[in-house]
Structures are given as C-alpha cells and as structure tokens.
Amino acid sequence: MEEQEEGIIKALIKVWLKVLISLIYTYFIVSKFPKGKLRIFSLLPIFSLFTFLPNSLSTPTTAGLTGFFFTWLANFKLLLFCFNLGPLSNDNLPKNSFLNFILIASFPIKIKQNENYPFTQNQKLPLNLWSKCLIYSIIVICGFLSNYNKNVHPNILMGIYCCVVYLNLEVIMGICNKIVGSILRMELSPPFDEPYLSTSLQDFWGRRWNLMVSDVLRHTVYFPIRAFWEIRIGKRWAQLVATMVAFVVSGLMHELLFFYITRVSPTWEVTCFFLLHGVCLVVEIGLKRVLGLGELHWALAGPLTVGFVMGTGVWLFLPQLVRNQVDVRSLEEVKAVSRFVKGILAKN
Structure with a gap:
C-alpha cells in the first residue's frame, strides 16, 4: 500500500x-x-x-x-x-x-482589479473560507466513518454530493488563493461569490459560480464569438449566440474532466446539463428584455434558482460520477492520504 x-x-x-x-x-x-x-x-x-x-x-x-x-x-x-x-x-x-x-x-487565480466582477451587495449569510473548510471536513469525516453512501436515502445523498462538489472547489481554490496571494503579496479575486445566494441563472453563472472559469470563458469564447456575430446578426442576438457557445465549450471541457476522473467513455450527460442551463439562461435574458420583467424577490428567486441548479445537477451532472464510484474512490483517497501522513509522523 x-x-x-x-x-x-x-x-x-x-x-x-x-x-x-x-x-x-x-x-x-x-x-x-x-x-x-x-x-x-x-x-x-x-x-x-x-x-x-x-x-x-x-x-x-x-x-x-x-x-x-x-x-x-x-x-x-x-x-x-x-x-x-x-x-x-x-x-x-x-x-x-x-x-x-x-x-x-x-493556479486558478486572478489578480483583483477595480473593474473586476460585479459582486453583489445583498449577501445575507456569507461564510468565510475556514468555516467552509470545517463544513467540508465534517461531511468527509462523516462519510469516512459511517459509509453514508450505503446508509442514506439516494435523494438526500445526491443533495449531499451537490454540497460536496461546491465545497470541494471552494476549499481547494480558496486555499490556492490564500497561498499564492501571500507569495505574490497581492489581493486576488475570490473564486466564488456565495453561489447559494443566487437569485437567477444569470446571477449564478455570471456573478457567483466559479468566477475564474467564467473569466477565462468570457475572454476566450464569449467575447470573440460575440464580436464575430455582431456585424452579422446584431448585438443582442450575438450576445445570445456567444452565451450558448460558451456553455457548449464548458460542457465539453467538463466531459473531458469527467473522462480523466472516471476513465470511461463520455455519456454526454454533463454536456446536456450545460446545454440546458445555456438555453434556460438565454430564455431568462430574453424574457427580461422582451417583457421587461424585473427581478423576483430574493426569498422566492433564491430557492427557485438554487433548487433548479441542484435538481438538474442530480439529474445530469452527478450520475456519471456515482455510477463510476468516484465518491467511493475519493473516500479511499482520503484514507490513503491519512495513512501516508500518519506514517510520516510516526517515523518522525
């Protein structure tokens, strides 16, 4: 071993x-x-x-x-x-x-600038990095001790996995931010902006979720595609086309990441997840423009948005990981790291 x-x-x-x-x-x-x-x-x-x-x-x-x-x-x-x-x-x-x-x-970092992401000002329950590390550790330890993937109802388990996916990224990218920021002695943009407080898909994907990826896709995909189509179909339609292409590229890159993790042929469920969200986001933007709809009250919009993201994630994003026992393998990985650290400490 x-x-x-x-x-x-x-x-x-x-x-x-x-x-x-x-x-x-x-x-x-x-x-x-x-x-x-x-x-x-x-x-x-x-x-x-x-x-x-x-x-x-x-x-x-x-x-x-x-x-x-x-x-x-x-x-x-x-x-x-x-x-x-x-x-x-x-x-x-x-x-x-x-x-x-x-x-x-x-590393997945970005130096903070004045014109950076339009962070929202109405956060209600922001959690700092260390509290998220604690929550993530508790979930992992509970899985380690109780083997809850066999003892918990599948729907509850999928909800837990949704939280694990978010916290895993938040903790890893947040720690990278802290370490690299201290080396560079510069303020870095936060990797997430409390996505559990999102009030629309536009808010979730554009201003709160995995902002490093959003920034990279914005500059490598969205802006070039929009510029190409603006002179052909107009600014508004070009924005919608560029949005869809960005979601397609994101879906394909996630399929590649899932292949690295599972080592099985793509099932295209993840691509469908991002296509669905791209379509829904385009519809949301279109309804706001055509009908002049304003933002719903956060007490209604928040649960609807987060519920939709988690529901579609359980339907299309997580199944490939669960089918290929990535959750089980990840817990085994945690055990292996624990054994390795204990071995080093024992030798010292």
Missing part, C-alpha cells in the same frame, strides 16, 4: 516538473516571438502535453485537478497569451516576473 501511495506522489511530482519546464520554455522563449500564429505554433507541444498530463495520474482528485488546472485553465490562458491577452500578457502580468508568470499560469 505504501508503494502505491509513493507511486502516486512520484507521478504527481513528474507532472509538476513537466509543467515547470513547459512554462520556463514559454516565458523565456515563446514570449520573445511576435504574437499570433508563430506563438500558437510554438505552443502546440505544450497544449498537447497539458491535455495528456492527467492520464499519468490514477486517482480522481489528482487527475481531476490536473485536468482543471492545466488542461483547461492553463491551456486557455496560454491561448490568450498567444495574442498578448489575458492574465499572462505583458500588460496584465504584475512586474513581469518569472515567478508571477508561473503562479498565475499554474
């Missing part, structure tokens, strides 16, 4: 070494090339490497996070970098230092 755990750690170290070498090449060589086609051509091996990196990892967490950090976010940031845009560009990179380049490329 110890050999298996050491093998996982060695594989993870190799992945990070490959990433470091790739980013050194990008920073010291590719950055000297003129923006455009030459940079894209020079980075094709890096795009390919980052896409296949998760295949060398065997656990759901390591493979999933590597896919999220590098196959998705880092690749999209580097794509923007090819045109001297995005957080890695000379204009946006603070002090243009190598360390800043590595950290911003490798």
Whole structure:
C-alpha cells in the first residue's frame, strides 16, 4: 500500500516538473516571438502535453485537478497569451516576473482589479473560507466513518454530493488563493461569490459560480464569438449566440474532466446539463428584455434558482460520477492520504 501511495506522489511530482519546464520554455522563449500564429505554433507541444498530463495520474482528485488546472485553465490562458491577452500578457502580468508568470499560469487565480466582477451587495449569510473548510471536513469525516453512501436515502445523498462538489472547489481554490496571494503579496479575486445566494441563472453563472472559469470563458469564447456575430446578426442576438457557445465549450471541457476522473467513455450527460442551463439562461435574458420583467424577490428567486441548479445537477451532472464510484474512490483517497501522513509522523 505504501508503494502505491509513493507511486502516486512520484507521478504527481513528474507532472509538476513537466509543467515547470513547459512554462520556463514559454516565458523565456515563446514570449520573445511576435504574437499570433508563430506563438500558437510554438505552443502546440505544450497544449498537447497539458491535455495528456492527467492520464499519468490514477486517482480522481489528482487527475481531476490536473485536468482543471492545466488542461483547461492553463491551456486557455496560454491561448490568450498567444495574442498578448489575458492574465499572462505583458500588460496584465504584475512586474513581469518569472515567478508571477508561473503562479498565475499554474493556479486558478486572478489578480483583483477595480473593474473586476460585479459582486453583489445583498449577501445575507456569507461564510468565510475556514468555516467552509470545517463544513467540508465534517461531511468527509462523516462519510469516512459511517459509509453514508450505503446508509442514506439516494435523494438526500445526491443533495449531499451537490454540497460536496461546491465545497470541494471552494476549499481547494480558496486555499490556492490564500497561498499564492501571500507569495505574490497581492489581493486576488475570490473564486466564488456565495453561489447559494443566487437569485437567477444569470446571477449564478455570471456573478457567483466559479468566477475564474467564467473569466477565462468570457475572454476566450464569449467575447470573440460575440464580436464575430455582431456585424452579422446584431448585438443582442450575438450576445445570445456567444452565451450558448460558451456553455457548449464548458460542457465539453467538463466531459473531458469527467473522462480523466472516471476513465470511461463520455455519456454526454454533463454536456446536456450545460446545454440546458445555456438555453434556460438565454430564455431568462430574453424574457427580461422582451417583457421587461424585473427581478423576483430574493426569498422566492433564491430557492427557485438554487433548487433548479441542484435538481438538474442530480439529474445530469452527478450520475456519471456515482455510477463510476468516484465518491467511493475519493473516500479511499482520503484514507490513503491519512495513512501516508500518519506514517510520516510516526517515523518522525
């Protein structure tokens, strides 16, 4: 068992070494090339490497996070970098230092700016990072001790899994924010803005949920697609088309992440989840524009929005993970980490 755990750690170290070498090449060589086609051509091996990196990892967490950090976010940031845009560009990179380049490329972070996300001001029950860490730990420990995936009603279990998905991302990205922010000595944008307080799908996806991903999709997909279609079908229709394309791209990237985690062929349920939300968001925007509908009172809009997200998540997002026992494997991963840490402490 110890050999298996050491093998996982060695594989993870190799992945990070490959990433470091790739980013050194990008920073010291590719950055000297003129923006455009030459940079894209020079980075094709890096795009390919980052896409296949998760295949060398065997656990759901390591493979999933590597896919999220590098196959998705880092690749999209580097794509923007090819045109001297995005957080890695000379204009946006603070002090243009190598360390800043590595950290911003490798982690799901964004330096906070004055024109940043339009955070809402009517939060009612905001929780700080450490309280979320505590809640997440309690859920994981309960699963570890009681094996609740066999003892809890399936509907309640799915509700718990919805919370776990959110808290897992919030805790991991929040800790990354704290660590990298302290190294950079800069204020970073929060990864989430209390999504459980959302009052519409537009509020949930555009202003509260996984803001790093929203920002990357906005600049790599939404803005270019909208600009392309504006001169052809007008601004309003172009916005709707760009919104749908962004949701399609998000769905396909999630399918790829699910493949890394489960290692089974896509079922396209996750893509359907994002297509459904894209359509519903477009309809919501259209109704507000055509009928001039205002926002519903938060006491009604909040439960409807969160209920819809969780209900469709239980229907289309979570089943593939549960079918392939990702929940069970993740708990085994927690046990393995606990054993490894205890072994190190015992030796010391």
